[in-house]
Amino acid sequence: MIIEKTIIQSNNQIAENIWKMQFESPQIAEEYAGAGQFVNILPNDDWNHPLRRPMSIASVEDSTLSIIYKIFGDVTEALSKKKVGDAIELLGPIGNVFTKWDSNVFPILIGGGVGLAPILNLKDQCHVADIDYATIIGAKNSNEQFIDHDPENKIYLTTDDGSIGETGTVMVPLDKIITKIDNPHIYACGPEPMLKAIHDFALKNEIPTQLSVESYMGCGIGLCQGCVINKNNKAPKEHSYHEKYSLVCLDGPIYEAEDIYFA
Amino acid sequence: MKRKISILPKNSIEIGQVSFNNPIWVASGTFGYGTEAPELVDVEKLGAIVTKSITLHPREGNPPPRIVETSSGMINSIGLANIGVDKYIDEMLPIYKNVSTKIIMNVAGTDLMEYVEIIEKIESVSSDLVGFEINISCPNVKKGGMEFGVDNSMTAELTSELRKRTDRLLIMKLSPNVSDIVSIGMGAQDAGADAVSAINTVVGMSIDSNSGKSNIYTTYGGLSGPAIKPIGLAAVHKLYQKLSIPIIGIGGIVSSNDVMEYILAGASAVQIGTANYRDPGTGEGIIDELNQTVENSKWDSVKDMVGKAKLLS
Ligand SMILES: Cc1cc2nc3c(=O)[nH]c(=O)nc-3n(C[C@H](O)[C@H](O)[C@H](O)COP(=O)(O)O)c2cc1C
Numbered sequence: 001m002i003i004e005k006t007i008i009q010s011n012n013q014i015a016e017n018i019w020k021m022q023f024e025s026p027q028i029a030e031e032y033a034g035a036g037q038f039v040n041i042l043p044n045d046d047w048n049h050p051l052r053r054p055m056s057i058a059s060v061e062d063s064t065l066s067i068i069y070k071i072f073g074d075v076t077e078a079l080s081k082k083k084v085g086d087a088i089e090l091l092g093p094i095g096n097v098f099t100k101w102d103s104n105v106f107p108i109l110i111g112g113g114v115g116l117a118p119i120l121n122l123k124d125q126c127h128v129a130d131i132d133y134a135t136i137i138g139a140k141n142s143n144e145q146f147i148d149h150d151p152e153n154k155i156y157l158t159t160d161d162g163s164i165g166e167t168g169t170v171m172v173p174l175d176k177i178i179t180k181i182d183n184p185h186i187y188a189c190g191p192e193p194m195l196k197a198i199h200d201f202a203l204k205n206e207i208p209t210q211l212s213v214e215s216y217m218g219c220g221i222g223l224c225q226g227c228v229i230n231k232n233n234k235a236p237k238e239h240s241y242h243e244k245y246s247l248v249c250l251d252g253p254i255y256e257a258e259d260i261y262f263a
Numbered sequence: 264m265k266r267k268i269s270i271l272p273k274n275s276i277e278i279g280q281v282s283f284n285n286p287i288w289v290a291s292g293t294f295g296y297g298t299e300a301p302e303l304v305d306v307e308k309l310g311a312i313v314t315k316s317i318t319l320h321p322r323e324g325n326p327p328p329r330i331v332e333t334s335s336g337m338i339n340s341i342g343l344a345n346i347g348v349d350k351y352i353d354e355m356l357p358i359y360k361n362v363s364t365k366i367i368m369n370v371a372g373t374d375l376m377e378y379v380e381i382i383e384k385i386e387s388v389s390s391d392l393v394g395f396e397i398n399i400s401c402p403n404v405k406k407g408g409m410e411f412g413v414d415n416s417m418t419a420e421l422t423s424e425l426r427k428r429t430d431r432l433l434i435m436k437l438s439p440n441v442s443d444i445v446s447i448g449m450g451a452q453d454a455g456a457d458a459v460s461a462i463n464t465v466v467g468m469s470i471d472s473n474s475g476k477s478n479i480y481t482t483y484g485g486l487s488g489p490a491i492k493p494i495g496l497a498a499v500h501k502l503y504q505k506l507s508i509p510i511i512g513i514g515g516i517v518s519s520n521d522v523m524e525y526i527l528a529g530a531s532a533v534q535i536g537t538a539n540y541r542d543p544g545t546g547e548g549i550i551d552e553l554n555q556t557v558e559n560s561k562w563d564s565v566k567d568m569v570g571k572a573k574l575l576s
């Protein structure tokens with residue numbers, strides 16, 4: 001893990017409110033361990049917003065690293081105003097990686113909202129490794145989608161309003177395809193309601209599932225103890241530490257579904 | 264990210280019998296146990312590291328969400344998540360033998376005996392700790408959840424019980440959520456504290472206007488960061504008028520100018536908290552800056568300017 005001053009190579013809108021940014025980041029790229037890891041980004045020099053923002057890594061190619069971000073506040077708004085050539089500080093790479101995706105399993109990759117980056121990253125990895133997989137991407141409407149609905153190639157889009165792909169949540173196509181697949185493994189990242197639905201589905205149907213969780217983060221390096229998630233520990237000791245809660249920055253962001261729960 | 268600096272010993276300071284290379288420390292709860300950050304920064308440069316609060320038993324802390332950013336600050340409600348004193352003794356004290364930075368252990372308890380037991384346990388083993396900072400902003404379960412730090416007789420009683428049990432530095436950390444911080448500081452001083460530190464976080468709340476929900480599980484949390492600097496400065500200045508023991512300034516420090524303000528208000532040393540989350544090297548950077556700022560100022564050293572703020576009335 002390093003703090004690296006990087007240079008922005010591109011910063012483009014790819015769908016409504018969704019942007020992609022590329023950085024020249026040789027040191028972090030060198031340490032990068034795989035899809036699922038994130039960087040903690042510092043968009044502003046001023047102290048109106050004291051904290052960094054965790055952003056999942058969408059790709060790493062040579063010394064170029066990319067993120068995909070959704071504009072939902074001042075900080076991401078400021079990020080979208082950054083120009084090619086501007087310097088920006090990244091802390092990373094942080095976190096663990098998606099595992100067990102290989103030709104022995106059939107990965108179902110599910111992404112939604114701000115959780116697209118690690119899923120698209122894993123999608124690229126599966127593609128390169130020539131593994132057969134399915135992708136489900138959920139969004140509010142067609143304006144927020146930027147890849148094609150292509151059921152032939154097992155790419156399913158869903159929108160709340162049905163403006164593209166299937167109407168409803170990612171659970172709609174998931175329900176349909178799950179029965180037709182041998183040895184499915186789910187890999188998901190997205191807003192909490194989506195992760196909760198997938199979590200409950202995975203446990204009910206006993207499908208191995210890895211969830212990349214989002215958590216409000218103070219530091220990203222274990223100092224603040226802020227970014228905890230509930231661990232699925234039925235019988236913690238009377239006095240315990242990290243048995244009921246797990247630190248997303250140090251132990252996550254990726255968890256097996258059965259190890260955590262959403263309150 | 265390592266930065267090179269030269270330590271100017273003229274900015275060294277003394278608290279009680281202990282001298283510190285410089286007045287820049289890192290605050291409790293923002294630097295772990297002092298063993299986590301070395302991968303990223305050169306902790307040896309820091310005047311001291313104050314550990315996160317240690318309690319008698321391990322603690323899980325509060326359910327999430329525990330933190331939220333607010334304008335120029337953040338609110339936290341971690342709930343004193345920590346490994347507990349026994350594990351601290353087994354796992355952390357040995358590591359400190361190889362760290363040249365001075366380590367101050369922050370202690371928290373829910374009744375007087377808990378604080379006493381922790382100090383006794385630490386004093387029964389050999390360690391390189393230079394002192395204790397006592398977090399008195401914890402609800403006292405025996406007294407109906409009232410914080411030790413809101414009552415000067417409770418603060419004095421706690422201080423004197425701990426004073427009997429240790430010769431190491433005893434620093435009482437004061438809460439700003441009180442009607443009269445000076446009387447509590449006086450209570451600590453009269454009962455034998457070597458110094459007071461001020462301030463801990465300020466009670467705050469944050470609500471998501473879209474969902475209508477509280478952003479913090481426990482509803483109220485502690486506000487920290489630049490937003491509280493004026494509150495910290497006023498507390499330090501008020502304490503400095505009445506106390507003769509050193510005051511350690513805390514609250515919203517992000518630059519060497521902030522440090523200068525605290526020292527002018529009456530602080531002998533300062534602690535950097537929230538800024539470490541953004542960059543754990545903040546303290547290191549400030550040490551560099553401060554040496555330069557002092558060099559360029561009319562003062563000979565940090566010690567010279569303590570409490571020298573010019574008032575207009
Ligand atoms: C996430 C977080 C955890 C903290 N934990 C502790 C703690 O365990 N014990 C303590 O005495 N103070 C704790 N503090 C308070 C800080 O030590 C400091 O007093 C306060 O944050 C004000 O300084 P700042 O504005 O520089 O952050 C914590 C602060 C934060 C933000």
